[in-house]
Structure formats: C-alpha cells, structure tokens
Amino acid sequence: MSETEPSAGWLVGREHQLPVRIYYEDTDFTGVVYHANYLRYFERGRSDFFRLVGVSHSALLERPDPAAFTIVRMTVDFKRAARIDDALLVRTTYDSAKGPRLFISQRITRGEELIAAAQVEAACIDLKGRARKPPPGMAEALAPLFTPSP
Numbered sequence: 832m833s834e835t836e837p838s839a840g841w842l843v844g845r846e847h848q849l850p851v852r853i854y855y856e857d858t859d860f861t862g863v864v865y866h867a868n869y870l871r872y873f874e875r876g877r878s879d880f881f882r883l884v885g886v887s888h889s890a891l892l893e894r895p896d897p898a899a900f901t902i903v904r905m906t907v908d909f910k911r912a913a914r915i916d917d918a919l920l921v922r923t924t925y926d927s928a929k930g931p932r933l934f935i936s937q938r939i940t941r942g943e944e945l946i947a948a949a950q951v952e953a954a955c956i957d958l959k960g961r962a963r964k965p966p967p968g969m970a971e972a973l974a975p976l977f978t979p980s981p
Contacts, residue, residue: 839879840921845976847880849921851939853913864913869947870905873937876921877951884972891966897958898966903932904952910945917941926978928970931955931962 840849857868878888891898913919922938935951955965964970 839882840876842883842976845924845978847876847883847923849876849879849923851875851919851921853915853917853919855915858915862915864917866909869907869909869939869949872919872921872939873905873907873923873949873951876923876937877935877953880923880925884976886969886972891969892958894966896963896966898955898963899958900933900953901956901960902951903954905949907947907949909947911941911947913939913941913946919946924978925973925976928965928973928977931964933965933973 838850840847842848851872853864857864859865881888888899918941920940922940924936926934926936928934931954933953933955935949935953937949937951939946939948954962957963
C-alpha cells in the first residue's frame with residue numbers, strides 16, 4: 832500500500848483492526864452515533880480484512896465465474912454510545928466457513944470499552960444471487976485466520 836492509499840488497518844494475530852474516527856456526519860443531533868452507522872463500520876472492517884489478506888471484491892467480480900458476498904444474518908448488541916470525535920477500533924475475526932457461508936465476529940471498541948458487538952453470517956453468491964462456494968484460493972487465504980477447532 833502506498834502512502835496515498837487509505838489504511839486497510841492491520842492484523843493482530845487472527846484479528847483485523849481498523850481505526851474509525853467519528854465525524855459530525857456520523858451523529859444525530861445530540862452528537863451520538865446514529866445506530867445504523869455501526870453497520871457501515873462493521874462492513875468496512877469485513878471489507879478491509881479481505882483487502883488485507885489479498886481478497887479483492889472487484890477481482891471477485893471480474894472472475895470468469897464472478898462472485899460476491901451478501902449478509903444473511905447479523906445480530907448486533909449495542910453496549911455504549913459512541914460520540915463525535917471518538918476514536919474507535921473495529922475488530923473483526925473470520926471464525927469459520929461452511930459451504931458458501933462465512934461466520935464472522937465483530938466488535939467496536941473505544942480503548943478497552945466495548946461499544947457494539949456483532950455476529951455475522953455472510954454467504955458467497957453468484958451474480959444471480961444464488962449461493963455458491965467461495966472461489967478457489969479464498970478459503971485457503973482465510974483458513975489460517977479461522978478460529979482453531981477444539
């Protein structure tokens with residue numbers, strides 16, 4: 832990555848960490864982050880995790896057998912409010928894969944304080960929206976970062 836490209840964050844062990852600054856546009860009239868914006872931060876964490884391990888969304892679409900991802904299920908627990916000017920960290924782990932599905936855990940923290948946590952199930956799909964296995968090489972790129980089996 833060059834100095835002119837935005838940071839895709841970094842890996843600490845198997846966890847991807849992406850810093851996010853809260854701007855006025857992220858907040859409601861009280862200066863608190865609007866709840867739907869947390870979904871955007873989680874999406875950035877998942878996408879930049881992919882980017883960092885060499886999986887490009889645009890390259891997936893340019894394949895002879897194009898692929899994309901869709902969110903099938905997401906549960907979010909909101910613990911604390913984030914506010915304007917806060918420096919947050921989006922923490923993402925890809926836990927496992929089963930067929931076309933990826934299981935992901937995410938947290939947003941302010942320092943050591945938990946702001947929000949999400950459990951995400953994503954599915955790899957073709958351009959007609961049908962489930963498909965992830966392209967060759969992708970699961971292998973992520974496998975070392977999955978939660979170790981007991």
